[in-house]
Amino acid sequence: MSGLLFGGIEGGGTKFVCALGTETGQILAERRFPTTTPDETLARAVDFFKERSQSFGPLAAIGVASFGPLDPRPASATFGTILPTPKPGWTGADIVGPLRSAFDIPIGLDTDVNGAALGEWRWGAAQGLDTFIYLTIGTGIGGGGLVNGELMHGLLHPEMGHIPLPRNPEIDPFEGNCPFHGDCFEGLASGPAMEKRWGQIAETLQSDHPAWDLEAGYIALALRSFICTLSPQRIVIGGGVAQQSHLMPLIREKTLVTLNGYVQSPDILERIDEYIVPAALEGKAGILGAFVLAERALYNSRKG
Amino acid sequence: MSGLLFGGIEGGGTKFVCALGTETGQILAERRFPTTTPDETLARAVDFFKERSQSFGPLAAIGVASFGPLDPRPASATFGTILPTPKPGWTGADIVGPLRSAFDIPIGLDTDVNGAALGEWRWGAAQGLDTFIYLTIGTGIGGGGLVNGELMHGLLHPEMGHIPLPRNPEIDPFEGNCPFHGDCFEGLASGPAMEKRWGQIAETLQSDHPAWDLEAGYIALALRSFICTLSPQRIVIGGGVAQQSHLMPLIREKTLVTLNGYVQSPDILERIDEYIVPAALEGKAGILGAFVLAERALYNSRKG
Numbered sequence: 001m002s003g004l005l006f007g008g009i010e011g012g013g014t015k016f017v018c019a020l021g022t023e024t025g026q027i028l029a030e031r032r033f034p035t036t037t038p039d040e041t042l043a044r045a046v047d048f049f050k051e052r053s054q055s056f057g058p059l060a061a062i063g064v065a066s067f068g069p070l071d072p073r074p075a076s077a078t079f080g081t082i083l084p085t086p087k088p089g090w091t092g093a094d095i096v097g098p099l100r101s102a103f104d105i106p107i108g109l110d111t112d113v114n115g116a117a118l119g120e121w122r123w124g125a126a127q128g129l130d131t132f133i134y135l136t137i138g139t140g141i142g143g144g145g146l147v148n149g150e151l152m153h154g155l156l157h158p159e160m161g162h163i164p165l166p167r168n169p170e171i172d173p174f175e176g177n178c179p180f181h182g183d184c185f186e187g188l189a190s191g192p193a194m195e196k197r198w199g200q201i202a203e204t205l206q207s208d209h210p211a212w213d214l215e216a217g218y219i220a221l222a223l224r225s226f227i228c229t230l231s232p233q234r235i236v237i238g239g240g241v242a243q244q245s246h247l248m249p250l251i252r253e254k255t256l257v258t259l260n261g262y263v264q265s266p267d268i269l270e271r272i273d274e275y276i277v278p279a280a281l282e283g284k285a286g287i288l289g290a291f292v293l294a295e296r297a298l299y300n301s302r303k304g
Numbered sequence: 305m306s307g308l309l310f311g312g313i314e315g316g317g318t319k320f321v322c323a324l325g326t327e328t329g330q331i332l333a334e335r336r337f338p339t340t341t342p343d344e345t346l347a348r349a350v351d352f353f354k355e356r357s358q359s360f361g362p363l364a365a366i367g368v369a370s371f372g373p374l375d376p377r378p379a380s381a382t383f384g385t386i387l388p389t390p391k392p393g394w395t396g397a398d399i400v401g402p403l404r405s406a407f408d409i410p411i412g413l414d415t416d417v418n419g420a421a422l423g424e425w426r427w428g429a430a431q432g433l434d435t436f437i438y439l440t441i442g443t444g445i446g447g448g449g450l451v452n453g454e455l456m457h458g459l460l461h462p463e464m465g466h467i468p469l470p471r472n473p474e475i476d477p478f479e480g481n482c483p484f485h486g487d488c489f490e491g492l493a494s495g496p497a498m499e500k501r502w503g504q505i506a507e508t509l510q511s512d513h514p515a516w517d518l519e520a521g522y523i524a525l526a527l528r529s530f531i532c533t534l535s536p537q538r539i540v541i542g543g544g545v546a547q548q549s550h551l552m553p554l555i556r557e558k559t560l561v562t563l564n565g566y567v568q569s570p571d572i573l574e575r576i577d578e579y580i581v582p583a584a585l586e587g588k589a590g591i592l593g594a595f596v597l598a599e600r601a602l603y604n605s606r607k608g
Contacts (some may be wrong), residue, residue: 004385131458144531148454154435154535162566163529166470166487180566183470225467229447229533231458237584251560262466262484264373264387265459 004060004298007103008048008290010112011066011095013087016041018048019287020056023295025123025263027287028056038082038093046102061301062099063108063114063293065286070158073109074300080109083156108297112286113158114144114151114236116279118296119289121146125236126282133232134279135160137219139241141186145232161186165221172197172214189218191241207246217245220254223276226261227255234267238279245278252276308342308364308602311353311407312594314416315370315399317391320345322352323591324360327599329427331591332360342386342397350406365605366403367412367597369419369590374399376414376461378604384413387460414600416590417462418448418455420542420583423593425450428584429540437536438583441523442543445490449536465490469525476501476518493522495545509529511546513552520551524558527580531559531567538571542583556580 003022010017012035019030035041053059069083081094097105110118117134120126126134126146133145143160145152152158162184167176174197178187188194194202198211205211205272223235252272259268267275267281279285307326309577314321316339322332333356337348348436357363375386384400387501403411414422424430430438430450437449447464449456456462466488471480478501491497498506502515509515527539545551563572571579583589 091359142477147451147456147458150452150454152451152534155531155537155571156535156567159532159533159567162532164470164525166468166563180564181562221468225529226533227459228463228466229530230456231460231462233459249374258468258485263460267459 003014004295005053006291006294007053007059008287008294009045009062009066010115010286010290011035011041011064011065012112016045019046019123019288019290020049020052020059020147021288021291025291025292026290027284030287037089038095039098042095042098045170046098049103059105059294061099061106061108061294061298062103063115063290063295063297064095064099065110065112065118065290065293068097068111069156069159070109070111070205072114072151072153080107086282100236106294106297106301108293108300110151110296111144111157113142115289115293116281116285117144117146117282117286117289118151118288118292120236120238120279124285124286124291125277126234129233131161131230131232132234132236133226133230134236134238134275134285135222135226135242136239136279137189137237137241141190141239143226145230147230152251160222160226162227163222165218165225185222187217189215189222189241194241202241203244204257212247212250214242215241216250216254219247219251220258223255224250224258227259227268231263234274236279237276238282238285241288242278243282248276248278305537306434307597309361311357311366312591312598313344313349313366313368313370313439314590314594315368316416316417317371320330320349321591322349323594324353324356324363325595327595329592331588332356334591335533337445342399343402346399346402350355350402353407358488362378363407363409363598365410365412365598365602366407367414367419367594367599367601368399368403369416369422369597370399372415374413374415374462375418376418376457382486382526384411384439394540405483410598410605412599413463414597415446415448417446417467418469419593419597420585420589421448421450421593422455422596423539423585423589424542424583426587426596427566427592429581430538433537435534435536435539437464437530438540438542438589439526439530439546440543440583441541441545442494442495443499445494445543449534451534463533464526464530465494466524467529469522469529471522479580489522489526493519493526493545496530498545506545507548516548516551519545520554520558523551523555527555527559527560532571535567538578539580540583541600542586542589543578544578546582547586552580552582
């Protein structure tokens, strides 16, 4: 494959980013617009790709990295649709259908975090790995990644922010803000959870504020949980909270403490700085990952 | 492939089970002996296969489902060896080497739980699935399974018994018996943990004893953790503790409560009885899984 053009959509709950790019990850054109109704939003995406491919040439495939919950299983009858969501008008919305109708090319779709994971795998912090986790810690907490070189799916898709974690109420009386689980990982460690606990926006908490020690502790417990469950070759962390550079060394230190030598791999015991790493494409991982979703859809269509 | 003969080894910390069987899972001959030194134990396995294949014919491949920690990555320099273990004499033991020297056939090796998972996938409770978890809850707690049709590996292999779980000391003052993590899943919910907490062997606790409610609660939290991390299509539970038939309905009920409707799949919300299920091959999953490991090793050797 050489010289292919891909369309990419990073579909968020508040905004959509559409881009046209090369298989080497070069973005040739981009458009951002607010997420309104499914019909309107997808029509705008279609218009963008139609307009731009007149200048740049026909698209080989389109990839969509979308907010969820969604059905990412290509063999499923409801593939490409949004599952029940509090977001008005989007429950049952078909993301793939309008793109398929407008363009007779393969359409790939996955969760935003699996998309970002693919971007990091191809051009970022997870290159060369076949089993890794990409975690985003910001307004919400989500995770995705590859296992044996394939995106993590199964029944549906991971919801890594909602694992249970131990909380000591004497140290942290905040009961969490997850409407489903209270003090799950997301309920304890997302940006809004930090803000609610401390009464100020996470980004404004000074680097020596005890908030960060607590935050790193919860993240470390979650990483231990993921390491014990999946045995990833690396954990890549993105999202607004993780951009606090003082947080990463604390997370590494506390992950070693909570694992307590149990997983006897030099990658963890001796090279933790390369095992738990910040995302490399922050801000661009989603749209670049959408190109990889497009490429994979093209590859699978040729294979099948 | 038809009429192939496989060797299987279920290598436990206290006993080894060797069997010769068909690709349809029929066991033709079996021998059990205690796990002593690596040299002696593996020599006995080699002797068994040599003797028995004189009667039944040559083996096409051998599969080993072994206690760990071990290196199950075929491409690794330390593939097939036991990693540092408290078991005297076994640290660094090469499980695959002696078999390779004695038989010029493909040797497959994986953890005991991944082996049992394969057995359940081929002939038991996980047939037809490509992403599922097999969990054993007994003397220890371990987990394995398939993701996208491939056995779960990565850095090494899962250690699902060692995820952190929330514990309310007012309800359960027992601090857990895991020498590494105290009150991790295994430290709270293994057979020995139950025995230590209640002062009697788990199997002797009556079915209306509060021990079972607490036990089901911890298992449900762990299942939620695995479901949110991996999105398995099913969870198969084996091991001595899980053989308590009154436990399974409690686990299902509490898993629904702790998920609290978050994962919107009818497989969970409407068909939990088929989603969380007891192992079907209990007692034979390991050795049958070893045959599947043999078959996979043969397949991979032909492919490669």
